[in-house]
Amino acid sequence: MKETFTGGGGPRGAAAPSGPLTPTAAPAPAPAALTAKVRALAPTMTRSMQRVAETVAADPAGCAALTVTGLAARTGTSEATVVRTARVLGYPGYRDLRLALAALAAQQAAGRAPAVTADIAVDDPIADVVAKLAQEEQQCLADTAAALDPVQLDAAVAALVAARRVDAYGIAASGLVGQDLVQKLLRIGLIAHAHTDPHLAVTNAVQLRPGDVAIAITHSGRTIDVIEPLRTAFDQGATTVAITGHPEAEVAQYADLVLTTSTARESELRPAAMSSRTSQLLVVDCLFVGVAQRTYATAAPALSASYQALAHRHDPRPGH
Known part of the structure; x- marks a missing residue:
C-alpha cells in the first residue's frame, strides 16, 4: 500500500490538491480503535502474536497493569513478540500500547466502550435477538468511527469533489453499499456509476x-471481482479508494486511499456481511456528507430539486 498523503487524492495527484503533497506518518490508533484493529490484523499475525493481541483486547484493564515481561508470561510468548505485536497494532512500543489499554479500560468502566455481547443462540427470544443485534451494531459503528483515519477520509472527500466521474465497485452486500453511495452522489449533481457486474x-x-x-x-479485501476493476482504474491513473475491513489485504495494493471499517465477530446467525454492511454504510455517509459540505452551493439546490421531482410520488391522496 502506498504512503498516506494529505491535500489531495493520493500520491499521483489525480484530484486537484489544495497544497503540496506531503507524506504523513500514521498516528497510533485511538484506544477505542484497539479492538477493531485486533480484529482486522489478527489474520496476518503469527499464532504467538495473535495470542498477545487477543489477550489485550479481551482484558485491557488486566494487561495494562502488566510489564512487557508479565504480558509475555501471561500469553506464553516472549518480550520480543509482545513488542512486535504492539508495533503491528500501530503503537511505537509496548509503553504506548499499555497507555492505550489503560485508556480503553477506563472507557469501558465508564460505559463508553461496552464489552462485546454474547452470540445469538438458536433459542434466543426475539427480544434478546433485538438487544444483541442492537449492541453489536452500535459496537460496529463505534469501532469503525475509531478506526477511520481522518486524513485518508478527508483526502477521499477532496478527490470526490474534484472528480470528473466516480465509479464504485462491489459484489453482493458490498454492491448494495456501492449503489447507496452512487444514488447519494447523483442527487447532489456528481456523475457516478455503481458496478456489481465484474465484467x-x-x-x-x-x-x-x-x-x-x-x-x-x-x-475481506480479497474479492477478485472488485480488485480487478480497481487495479484497472489504478493503471489508468484514476484516484483509487478502498473501503475494507482488512487494510493489509490485496485490495490496498491498488488503493491510493484506504478507509478501514470494523471487522466484527462472525457467528452462525450473524454472517460477516451483516456487520460489514453497517460499517461500510457509515463510511459512505461520511463521504457523502463531506462532499455535500464542500459543494454546498450546488449540492443544496440539487438535493432540493431531486426532492421536488419526486414529491408527487409521495402524495398519499388519490390521483396524485
Missing part, C-alpha cells in the same frame, strides 16, 4: 483517467 466494472474502469475516482468496497 462491466472492468470495461468501465478502462475508460477512467486522471481526475476520475474509483471506489472498491470489499470487506
